[in-house]
Amino acid sequence: MSNSSQSTISVIGSLNIDYFTRVETLPAPGETIACLSLELFHGGKGANQAISASRQGAKVRFFGSIGDDAEGQDYREALVEEGIDLSCLQTANSRTGAAFITVDESGENMIIVSGGANEELTESDIQENQSNLSSSDAVLANFEIPLPPLIGAARIANEANVPLVINPSPYDPIFPWQEIQTDYLIVNEGEAIEVLEFDPLQKEISVVRQRLTEIRVEHLIITRGGNDTIVYPRSDDPFQVETLPVLPIDTVGAGDAFAGCFTCRIAEGESLENAIRAANCAGALTTLGSGAQDPIPDREKVEQHLEHLSN
16 A cells, blocks of 8 residues: 555554663573673663654654753754654653663564653643644553553544554553553463453453453554564454564564554554564564664665565
8 A cells, every 4th residue: 555645653662772682592580691882772661662653654742751961952853853743752851761681693682761751741731732632643652651651542543533552562461451542452471361351362362352342452463573563353263463574673662563553554544464464574673673663664674575475
């Protein structure tokens, strides 16, 4: 599908400075090892997702909180260069959030996050920008921010009938699913078990549907790394969507690239299957470079690989 009309997406989430180390193998508990390299990148699930949606052609508004330090100022300038609207981004009197990421030679990773300024985002910050949320074509949110502003944004989206996409990572078991309507829930296999409280791949379809009804989720999307993405749509039978076969360098940011691309495509009116196919390509391509944001592909690159998948 061509990007004939630009969609407007509101992304609520985190911004972090990523301290990125490479190792041969991940350390065991209590083990000290030397890293092969150390690099600094811009990251945070919210900003990663915003950049992914923007590179797919969406107009993106970002809702979050960044520090008043030099790192925060540099980050602001980088997001402006990406074309992201920062009029709803708050500045906190604290350090910009940070993530400490270690990746081994197989591409597996360990991540420790320090919330910093992300923890300063409040529900009032969201309410003050309610009109911007209500006028969006879709709202995308993740769990790297406090729950009150996230829940507030979700309720505004529901009241305005704006499609709500939630990527509940890192998972928080006290999130009140029954209080909001989630149109699209994007999870990996572990998160699917945490949200549903059972493994959906080991249960009858009727059991999964009943649970999705209880937690008010319309469409469940389960990403599985290099394996096909599994989809439980609102009323049709579950189906699988192939992903692009790649040899990953590191997997940091792949899920965020998926979420941002998916939300852009859904906001434009693409079918659920086509939106997921594009998102699978975006996620896979992101694993071919270092850092969470630099490797996120633009629309042209995703389209090129979509053509490869269809041949």
